[in-house]
Amino acid sequence: MMIGAFFPLHTFYTEKKRPHSAKPYQYLDNYVQYNFKNYQYILALLFAIEEINGNPYILPNISLGFDFYNTKYTERDTLVFTFLWLTAHVERKVLPNYNCKKRNFTAALTGTSWITSAQIGTLLQLFKFPQITFGPYDTILSEHGQYSSLYQIASKDTSxxxxxxxxxxxxxxxxxxxxxxxxxxxxxxxxxxxxxxxxxxxxxxxxxxxxxxxxxxxxxxxxxxxxxxxxxxxxxxxxxxxxxxxxxxxxxxxxxxxxxxxxxxxxxxxxxxxxxxxxxxxxxxxxxENFEFTKFIQTVNPNKYPEDIYLPKLWNFFFKCSFSDTNCHVLDKCQTNASLDLLPRHIFDVVMSEESTNIYNGVYALAHSLHQMRLQLLQMQPFENGEGMVFFPWQLNAFLKDIEMRDKRSLEWRQTKDxxxxxxxxxxxxxxxxxxxxxxxxxxxxxxxxxxxxxxxxIQWPEIFSEIPQSVCSKSCRPGFRTVTQQGKAICCYKCTPCAENEISNETDVDQCVKCPESHYANTEKDHCFPKSVSFLAYEDPLGMALGSIALCLSAFTAFVIGIFVKHRDTPIVKANNRALSYILLITLTFCFLCSLNFIGKPNTVACILQQTTFAIAFTVALATVLAKAITVVLAFKVSFPGRMVRWLVISWGPRYIIPICTLIQLLICGIWMTTSPPFIDQDAHTEHGHIILLCNKGSAVAFHSVLGYLCILALGSYTMAFFSRNLPDTFNESKFLSFSMLVFFCVWVTFLPVYHSTKGKVMVAMEVFSILASSTALLAFIFGPKCYIILLRPEKNSFNHIKKKTRSKQKILLKYS
CATH class of the missing domain: 3.40.50.2300 (Response regulator)
Structure with missing residues (x-):
């Protein structure tokens, strides 16, 4: 049983396919070079055949052999060799459809190029002659309509x-x-x-x-x-x-x-x-890896296979043997230990290559197919007169499609798996x-x-590289940066731009940075998110400590003023300015200073509510008291009453109702505020980098501004009344000081609103505390500062004798000019 082997031992190549003028299908620029490593294909074929012939369980009493043809580059030579093999090459005359020597042909083994296999397959397909190709898998050769008797040993390159x-x-x-x-x-x-x-x-x-x-x-x-x-x-x-x-x-x-x-x-x-x-x-x-093949290579030499015409050339070229004078295939003066495994690996490799493995598997596939077909024919065809079985190569096709090779992989399976x-x-x-x-x-x-x-x-890299080579169009964007594709260039050609605020990238070459959660912040390098620390206007902070100290000092000073007024309660200056209202105002100012402490420290729900209610009520009482003082002066000097008793009742009891009435209105506003949308604890995660600031949200902005608006109305009313009574003949007339205090109060809170809305975080809270302290201090300083000056530093003016003398001098001046 003969196998036809068609593959190159020489490298045939052409530069531009310049045709030969006299020889069709040949070129003038052909180049030929002996490829010693391809000789392993013959040895793999020989090794497989010898294994099968020595195996009593595969094709017993039948020997396999092969005819080898060194295929050239041109289509003409390839087809000529195929015809010569099919016709048993009778004196190199091609006789189609006739086998001169009646040899049992089985199949053709072709490679390495798909072109060579396709050229041979086109001819063999006419006879349904089995063809096994060991070159790389090709989709064209898998078309069963055109190459129905061609089988590819190589696996697909699907992956x-x-x-x-x-x-x-x-x-x-x-x-x-x-x-x-x-x-x-x-x-x-x-x-x-x-x-x-x-x-x-x-x-x-x-x-x-x-x-x-x-x-x-x-x-x-x-x-x-x-x-x-x-x-x-x-x-x-x-x-x-x-x-x-x-x-x-x-x-x-x-x-x-x-x-x-x-x-x-x-x-x-x-x-x-x-x-x-x-x-x-x-x-x-x-x-x-087939280790038996390596051992087989070590035994190959020209003496073992004298019919091989290529082995003497290898020995002559590499081992410096000389040809015999009588026979060019016989070598003299050879090394006794000469072997193919001594050759350099770039010339001849003793390890079976992928193509040689495919040849080896292809021969076994063919042998198993022949074996299965022989068993079937033995059951169907009786032997008569010593004649053997009648065998046609096309009968192998059915068995080649189903047979399993030595490694238990069928041809159909190998054509679909990677x-x-x-x-x-x-x-x-x-x-x-x-x-x-x-x-x-x-x-x-x-x-x-x-x-x-x-x-x-x-891994050994090319000599120029001392580490893993880099192959990029643009340098990698390190963590903290993102890629920006350049217009008109490939997506791999980009430039790097830093991540935006509070965004990070912790890998190289990212398209988009990742925004840190609200509870985290990006570090300076913008490659990690760290938890934000909780912050608020605390007493430990320099700002909180300063504001708290000022509030306590001012409240203490106010208490000191109260003590002065209590001690000198029977003096003319204390009596002349409505002693009861002065006490109410001083006590209220003390609460105003102390209510600012609600804004300092860690916020909670109760503190958030007390911040606004105590502030609103305390300042309402204070401004209502100032308004009552101003109205008292106006009633005493500019309003006429029918009878002394009526005058006394109006001046004495009228202003006292102003304070509760004004306070009740503010209480009503605060009650609606606390019922509908009360203040609550809020977080500001954006104002201060790396911190979450806890603060009180006002809840209803309308209610908050209504409270401030009502206070401003009271301040404006007090200022108006005090302004009208600034020139009245009161010995200790405080109308001017009330006017100044209300003017400063009004300016402080009108300035507060735009500044308050333009600041965030701790500064916003501190601004509100500062406004409370500044406006309260204005009331304390302008209203009670001059009185304390007279009481403490000019006590001679705080006596009835001084008042009488001052009154007589004024009367004399009036009589002189009358």
Whole structure:
């Protein structure tokens, strides 16, 4: 049973496909180079066949063999080799539909390029001849209508873009270049890359599509390579041959190449130790390493396989053996221990490659199919006259679709599943070392976040990098900043701007900063939110301590004035200014000073209510008392009454009703306020950075301003009455002082309103306390200051004799001018 093997041992490439004038389908600019690493394909085929032939449980009494054809680049040569194999190459004459030697052909094994497999498949499909391709999986070859007898061993690359992009995300590479073949595979993978990269915010710096014939040193191709430090190369070995050759001849030590192929570069003799591919990362379908194959490689030599025409060339080239004079396939003067495993890894690798693994699995798939078909034919076809079974290759198709290979994976299963990837790191320093070290893996079936596994400490980067390379269009925005996309540029090309007030970003390259909760504040670097400390106008604060001390001192001073008035209660100055009203006013002013203490300290519901009610009632009583004093003077000197008794009753008892009436009106306003919308504890989280200020909210702004408005009306009324009585002949006339006190009171609270509404937090509370103290002090100073001056410093004026003398002198002056 013969297998036809069609794959290249030489590298055939052309620069511009300049056609040959005399030979159709050939070119003038063909180049050929022996690729020693591809010889592993033959050895993998040979190794699998020998294992199967030595296994008594697979195809007993039947031996497998193979015919090998070194496929060239041109379609003509590929089709000629296929016809020669199908017709058993009778003197290189092609006779379609006729097998000259009556050989039992089973299937064709093709690769590595999808183009080669498609060319051969087009011919074999006419005969329904089974074809197994070991090259990269291709969607065109999976079209069962056109290639119904073609089977692909390689796994699909359904998760390759996800795997590569996951690597980009892991290393924070957001600015990468793409080099792809200019064919259907390149277009499809480009679409997949764009979708996956856009989902992960990775930008493509450039896209370069390489035609299959590209091998020239185009200057324009390399112009923008320095824009990024990471470039992804996707394709198959054949389509990227020219590109890889050009890269190998350059010194591009600043680029990390991420590839899906284990490409082999045959290095020319040079004096450079640096290599452009050192530090590259390679994604390869994971598979079990075949250690028996490595042992088999060590036994391979020209003497063991004398029919092999390639082994003598390898021995002659690398082990300096000489050909015999009589036979060019016989070697003389060879090293006794010469073996392929002694060759450098960049020339020949003893570890089975992905393509060789596919060949190995493909041969086993074919053997199992033959075995199953033979068992079926034995049951259906009796042996007569010693004749064997009648076998047609097309009969294998039904079995190839269902058979399981040695690793229990069927062909149909392999065409729909993606087995995951190993990630290899190319160690090629010094140049020629050629080690591929597994540094990680990717499994799309793993849980999210566990798909990519890497051993970063094992990675060797290109020589220019001493740490993990960076590949970004713009430098990362550190925590505390956010990205701002620049118009007309990719999303990865941005500038950094600080987060707004009370917003943070604790990661790099964030689009939007996160606002801290109301109970937290952003630190100076704007990368963390810290809890705000609770604050209020406390007695421990310098401002609170100062205001509290002033309030206590003024209330104490007011009590001192009360004591003076009580001590000198029988003196003319105390009696002359309505002693009872003076006592009421002084006591009320004491409460006015003390009520300001309700605004200092930690607020609570009771304190918030007492702040406004005590302030409103105390000041109402004080202003009503001042109004009563002013009215008393007016009634005494400017109003006529019918009878002395009526005059006494009106002057003595009339002003006394002013205080309760005015107070009751304010109580009514406060009662409505406390019933409908009373003050409550509020928080100010914005005025002072890093603090939440506790304060009392007035509740109803209308009620609060109504209270202040009513006080201003009382002050204005008191000022009017005092102003009218300023020139009346009272020995101790206090009308002028009442006018000044009301004027200052009115100015203080009119100024208070705009300042109050323009301030926040502690300052607002302090402003209200200050207004209370200032207006109360004005009343105390202007009304009782002059009296205390006379009582304490000019006691001679506070006597009845002084009043009599002053009265007589005034009368004499009046008589003199009368």
């Amino acid at each position: 390759l873009t996800l795997a590569i992009v996951s690597l980009m995300v892991h290393f924070r590479w957001s600015w990468v270049g793409l080099i792809l073949p200019d064919n259907h595979k390149g277009n499809k993978i480009l679409s997949d890359f764009r979708e996956e990269m856009e989902r992960n915010r990775i930008c493509i710096a450039f896209v370069k599509m390489i035609p299959a014939t590209w091998t020239a040193y185009f200057t324009s191709f390399w112009e923008n390579m320095e824009e990024t430090n990471v470039i992804i190369i996707y394709g198959d070995i054949d389509s990227l041959e020219g590109l890889m050759r050009n890269i190998g001849q350059r010194i591009l030590t600043w680029i990390v190449w991420v590839m899906n192929i284990e490409h082999t570069i045959t290095y020319d003799n040079d004096y450079f130790m640096l290599d452009s591919f050192h530090g590259s990362l390679i994604f390869r379908h994971n598979y079990r 087995s995951g990837y190993d990630i290899l790191n190319l160690w090629n320093l010094p140049k020629g070392l050629g080690l591929k070290v597994k540094i990680g893996s990717f499994s799309a079936n793993a849980p999210q976040g566990q798909q990519l596994s890497l051993s970063e400490q094992m």
